[in-house]
Amino acid sequence: MDPLYHTPGDRFIVLLARQLAGTIDPNEQVELEKILRSNPDLRLRADMFYGMWEQEKNKSASGEIDEAFMRHLLRFKSDFLPEDDHTFFTFQTEQTSVKKSYTIFFNRRKPMLAAGLVVTILISAFFIFTQGQRNNQVKAEQISSVITKYGNKTKVSLPDGSQVWLNAGSRLDYTNSNFNQSLREVKLSGEAYFDIAHKEGKPFIVRSGNMRIRVLGTKFNVKAYPEEQNIETSLIKGSVEITIKDRPDDKYILRPNEKLVVSNEGLTRKSATINQTKLNTSGEDNADIVALKKVDYSVNENIVIETAWVENKLVFHSEKFSDLAKKMERWYDIQIRFRDTDKAAYRFTGIFTTETIQQALQAMQVVHSFQFVKNDNIIYID
Amino acid sequence: MFALKSPQTISGLQQRIASNDQSAYKELFESFYDKLFRLAFLITKSRELSEEIVSDVFIGVWRKREQITRIENLKLYLYVAVKNTSINYLAQLTKTRIVNIEDLDFELRQPFANPEELLVTKEMNHRVYEAIQALPPRCRIIFKLVKEDGLSYKEAAQFLNLSVATIDNQLVIAIKKISKALFYSFSVLRK
Numbered sequence: 037m038d039p040l041y042h043t044p045g046d047r048f049i050v051l052l053a054r055q056l057a058g059t060i061d062p063n064e065q066v067e068l069e070k071i072l073r074s075n076p077d078l079r080l081r082a083d084m085f086y087g088m089w090e091q092e093k094n095k096s097a098s099g100e101i102d103e104a105f106m107r108h109l110l111r112f113k114s115d116f117l118p119e120d121d122h123t124f125f126t127f128q129t130e131q132t133s134v135k136k137s138y139t140i141f142f143n144r145r146k147p148m149l150a151a152g153l154v155v156t157i158l159i160s161a162f163f164i165f166t167q168g169q170r171n172n173q174v175k176a177e178q179i180s181s182v183i184t185k186y187g188n189k190t191k192v193s194l195p196d197g198s199q200v201w202l203n204a205g206s207r208l209d210y211t212n213s214n215f216n217q218s219l220r221e222v223k224l225s226g227e228a229y230f231d232i233a234h235k236e237g238k239p240f241i242v243r244s245g246n247m248r249i250r251v252l253g254t255k256f257n258v259k260a261y262p263e264e265q266n267i268e269t270s271l272i273k274g275s276v277e278i279t280i281k282d283r284p285d286d287k288y289i290l291r292p293n294e295k296l297v298v299s300n301e302g303l304t305r306k307s308a309t310i311n312q313t314k315l316n317t318s319g320e321d322n323a324d325i326v327a328l329k330k331v332d333y334s335v336n337e338n339i340v341i342e343t344a345w346v347e348n349k350l351v352f353h354s355e356k357f358s359d360l361a362k363k364m365e366r367w368y369d370i371q372i373r374f375r376d377t378d379k380a381a382y383r384f385t386g387i388f389t390t391e392t393i394q395q396a397l398q399a400m401q402v403v404h405s406f407q408f409v410k411n412d413n414i415i416y417i418d
Numbered sequence: 419m420f421a422l423k424s425p426q427t428i429s430g431l432q433q434r435i436a437s438n439d440q441s442a443y444k445e446l447f448e449s450f451y452d453k454l455f456r457l458a459f460l461i462t463k464s465r466e467l468s469e470e471i472v473s474d475v476f477i478g479v480w481r482k483r484e485q486i487t488r489i490e491n492l493k494l495y496l497y498v499a500v501k502n503t504s505i506n507y508l509a510q511l512t513k514t515r516i517v518n519i520e521d522l523d524f525e526l527r528q529p530f531a532n533p534e535e536l537l538v539t540k541e542m543n544h545r546v547y548e549a550i551q552a553l554p555p556r557c558r559i560i561f562k563l564v565k566e567d568g569l570s571y572k573e574a575a576q577f578l579n580l581s582v583a584t585i586d587n588q589l590v591i592a593i594k595k596i597s598k599a600l601f602y603s604f605s606v607l608r609k
Contacts, residue, residue: 059571
């Protein structure tokens with residue numbers, strides 16, 4: 037027999053251990069109580085252990101868990117929710133400019149909002165959870181979503197003082213109430229320019245597609261439209277660290293004026309091949325997934341093309357018409373169709389600021405010959 | 419405040435989650451977040467990664483909610499899922515596989531949450547903490563799982579792939595050593 041079981045004191049410990057673990061049987065329970073009754077010293081010790089176990093029932097800072105739950109919801113919505121699953125999180129929304137309330141389902145294929153809504157919409161989404169059905173108490177928590185339609189841009193101030201410029205056709209999600217407390221995390225679909233306030237020990241994280249960008253305090257641009265082939269991160273100032281989902285061991289550290297291009301499909305599709313400079317990675321076969329480039333300067337204007345949109349400039353440098361067309365679609369809130377696909381390969385360099393779509397296309401006709409027809413919101417290129 | 423849930427409460431939550439009850443889902447998350455986070459942290463040593471792992475496991479719970487009632491012991495399921503996910507993440511990151519969870523180093527909580535109420539002195543609290551820290555690794559993680567995570571012998575045994583008898587023995591050793599540390603404190607107090 038195990039030597040531990042020999043003396044009455046040791047038997048007491050065996051029984052106490054089982055009781056603490058909740059695996060004691062009724063006979064043993066009786067036996068333990070008998071020992072405790074006849075021995076005040078052991079009773080005192082048992083009480084100390086009960087006290088030690090008791091505390092676990094009162095553990096946990098609820099604020100921290102609330103915060104963690106909100107971040108969990110953020111990940112949930114944009115990373116993992118299947119396209120057809122709108123059973124989760126039906127929420128009421130409030131709108132600042134229009135006094136009306138909408139119900140939004142997360143369904144990426146369908147347009148997020150009914151058509152005809154004004155300009156930029158700031159939505160505060162209140163997640164309603166009934167807290168225990170007994171008292172019927174309702175607790176509201178907040179995730180903020182800022183959505184821009186095509187043809188519009190907006191600027192957002194986050195609770196921590198960081199500034200975000202959101203380009204057309206984009207969406208930014210963040211938790212409102214506890215944003216400042218530990219991790220600052222936002223979710224981006226589309227394009228945004230970030231000017232992040234430095235907060236010691238509180239990294240700022242941008243999730244976008246399969247990419248995760250971690251920064252301390254810095255200025256950078258992220259372009260991650262679901263319909264485009266590549267996701268681009270351009271660093272203007274400071275330093276950012278990027279990891280890609282499914283490849284957590286590869287970290288890309290950008291320096292100012294560098295840009296990282298990652299294939300949107302993640303790991304299978306080939307990204308544009310560009311003059312590769314140094315990559316801070318351990319992998320050797322990354323060329324087909326990512327490319328590190330210098331950000332593009334427009335030669336005459338001395339502006340960074342990647343962030344020119346922040347200043348209301350549509351800048352392009354030796355850009356293929358097909359790529360430029362996508363930018364113009366968002367910029368002007370129109371659709372461009374190539375009836376002559378040869379024309380899609382033309383390359384253009386230039387800047388648009390206040391030009392209308394007609395003026396822009398007419399200017400482009402000077403460089404390359406093509407015809408265009410505007411039919412409602414669709415422009416056909418011949 | 420999120421108390422340890424009884425098995426009945428958990429299976430009640432399971433039923434409600436299976437029928438699309440979001441508040442039950444949130445309650446489950448709140449009940450286990452802290453413990454699962456600490457378990458993941460024990461393996462990965464990274465706060466961000468640990469949070470992501472727990473999130474991943476809970477996303478899985480919601481996605482498979484129709485089948486959730488088929489899980490016999492949801493609590494154990496969550497623990498094992500977080501353990502496995504953590505080990506896989508770490509394997510990806512470091513290209514090494516953790517063979518034995520018992521070999522992991524981790525920090526315990528303070529043994530007494532409200533020492534004043536129990537008339538526990540600082541010195542006593544410290545001695546008990548030291549006694550727990552000094553336990554052999556296997557003994558220590560078993561003590562942690564039973565005390566801090568509220569696992570039963572059977573659950574701890576399944577989690578660690580050990581026999582119930584081993585859990586029983588090891589916990590007895592732990593209680594005995596702590597008891598000695600306490601007893602020493604008492605005798606000092608009485609002098």
